[in-house]
Amino acid sequence: xxxxxxxxxxxxxxxxxxxxxxxxxxxxxxxxxxxxxxxxxxxxxxxxxxxxxxxxxxxxxxxxxxxxxxxxxxxxxxxxxxxxxxxxxxxxxxxxxxxxxxxxxxxxxxxxxxxxxxxxxxxxxxxxxxxxxxxxxxxxxxxxxxxxxxxxxxxxxxxxxxxxxxxxxxxxxxxxxxxxxxxxxxxxxxxxxxx
Amino acid sequence: xxxxxxxxxxxxxxxxxxxxxxxxxxxxxxxxxxxxxxxxxxxxxxxxxxxxxxxxxxxxxxxxxxxxxxxxxxxxxxxxxxxxxxxxxxxxxxxxxxxxxxxxxxxxxxxxxxxxxxxxxxxxxxxxxxxxxxxxxxxxxxxxxxxxxxxxxxxxxxxxxxxxxxxxxxxxxxxxxxxxxxxxxxxxxxxxxxxxxxx
Numbered sequence: 001x002x003x004x005x006x007x008x009x010x011x012x013x014x015x016x017x018x019x020x021x022x023x024x025x026x027x028x029x030x031x032x033x034x035x036x037x038x039x040x041x042x043x044x045x046x047x048x049x050x051x052x053x054x055x056x057x058x059x060x061x062x063x064x065x066x067x068x069x070x071x072x073x074x075x076x077x078x079x080x081x082x083x084x085x086x087x088x089x090x091x092x093x094x095x096x097x098x099x100x101x102x103x104x105x106x107x108x109x110x111x112x113x114x115x116x117x118x119x120x121x122x123x124x125x126x127x128x129x130x131x132x133x134x135x136x137x138x139x140x141x142x143x144x145x146x147x148x149x150x151x152x153x154x155x156x157x158x159x160x161x162x163x164x165x166x167x168x169x170x171x172x173x174x175x176x177x178x179x180x181x182x183x184x185x186x187x188x189x190x191x192x193x194x195x
Numbered sequence: 196x197x198x199x200x201x202x203x204x205x206x207x208x209x210x211x212x213x214x215x216x217x218x219x220x221x222x223x224x225x226x227x228x229x230x231x232x233x234x235x236x237x238x239x240x241x242x243x244x245x246x247x248x249x250x251x252x253x254x255x256x257x258x259x260x261x262x263x264x265x266x267x268x269x270x271x272x273x274x275x276x277x278x279x280x281x282x283x284x285x286x287x288x289x290x291x292x293x294x295x296x297x298x299x300x301x302x303x304x305x306x307x308x309x310x311x312x313x314x315x316x317x318x319x320x321x322x323x324x325x326x327x328x329x330x331x332x333x334x335x336x337x338x339x340x341x342x343x344x345x346x347x348x349x350x351x352x353x354x355x356x357x358x359x360x361x362x363x364x365x366x367x368x369x370x371x372x373x374x375x376x377x378x379x380x381x382x383x384x385x386x387x388x389x390x391x392x393x394x
Contacts, residue, residue, distance in 0.1 A: 074335070075335055075336060076336055077336060115334045115335040116332070116335045116338060116340065118332070118333075118334040118335075119333065119334060121361050122359045122361040123360050123361065124360070124361050125345075125360050125361070125362040125366060125370065126366060127366070128369075128370050128374065129373075130373065130374065130377040132377060132381065134386075134389060134390065134393070138309075138310075138312070138313040140309045140310075140312040140313065141268075141269050141306060141310050141313065142269055142270050142271060145394070147381055147386075147390070149377060150316065151319075151374070151377075153370075155360065166347065166358050167316060167317070168316060168317045168319050168347075168349050169315070169319070170318060170319035172381060174319045175319075175374065175377065175378055176378060177321070177322075178374065179371060179374045179375060179378060181322045181323075181324060182322075182324070182367060182370060182371050182374070183371055185324040185326065185343050185367060186367055188326055189326060189341060189343065189364050189367070192326060192341070193341070
């Protein structure tokens with residue numbers, strides 16, 4: 001794991017029991033994890049009474065450093081020895097390292113999910129809705145008498161800003177073709193997962 | 196159901212009695228060609244010169260014929276109804292037979308042309324798919340994230356558009372299940388009854 005000067009110095013301050021008492025350390029650590037994992041968390045969390053006597057600039061520095069360290073560990077799927085070694089280099093004592101690793105282990109899966117969901121991808125299909133209709137006539141043509149499907153693919157943009165759903169009509173044969181191809185894809189997925 | 200022809204319409208068609216059947220056949224061919232590709236006024240002038248009448252008369256004749264054919268095709272009237280509708284024009288037996296034949300020969304094609312005028316949504320053309328596995332991203336390394344990338348080809352008013360979409364394995368299975376249910380609907384008693392009874 002390689003982190004910047006800023007992060008390293010922040011972690012070193014966090015390691016110092018002169019600046020951060022054990023309870024202050026615990027609170028800051030938990031705050032750092034919560035602010036990353038909990039979408040509703042905000043800066044108010046740094047207002048905990050135990051942290052009151054610490055200079056706000058220092059608090060922010062250490063909070064940012066801790067959060068960055070957590071993210072880097074998550075990004076590289078770092079294991080316990082790697083994290084321990086790094087924190088040791090930042091002058092963390094055994095106890096604080098243990099605490100960090102325990103907290104990290106607890107939140108590892110959620111962290112990975114969040115990190116994995118960041119990124120761009122083509123429009124992502126989340127659902128499909130369909131409508132079956134029986135056409136009887138148009139103003140230009142009477143007695144058409146044929147079934148038709150209207151299919152809407154519900155689509156999510158990675159920014160979940162817009163939902164540009166894709167709608168199209170098709171005949172029964174075309175829908176059979178579509179479903180056939182999707183089944184081919186699914187079968188191919190199954191075979192690939194067994195390799 | 197009979198076709199109702201206005202006086203003006205009957206007058207326009209009246210011209211057909213003054214030419215021989217080959218010409219009527221030719222007019223019929225022109226009428227269908229115009230339905231396929233759009234009108235071409237030059238044809239009227241050429242025919243007008245050959246037959247020694249004004250091009251207006253030719254135009255009305257062709258248009259009258261076109262209307263006869265499209266209305267008949269639109270309503271899908273039976274042979275008998277078509278014959279009865281034309282009877283009122285007082286044409287010769289030969290001309291009546293000719294018109295009927297023209298109607299029957301071209302009905303299917305005219306109906307498919309008329310069908311294209313209906314309001315339409317983009318329609319399905321085809322689909323291509325690809326299996327991908329995401330191994331890493333800027334924010335997370337060492338991933339194994341399978342995904343299916345789909346290229347959906349749609350037609351709208353003659354233009355082909357393409358949409359690139361992606362989905363995960365679970366959603367893919369869900370899509371297949373939902374769409375199979377949709378296909379199954381046509382086979383239910385409810386739908387079968389409706390299809391049987393609306394004719």
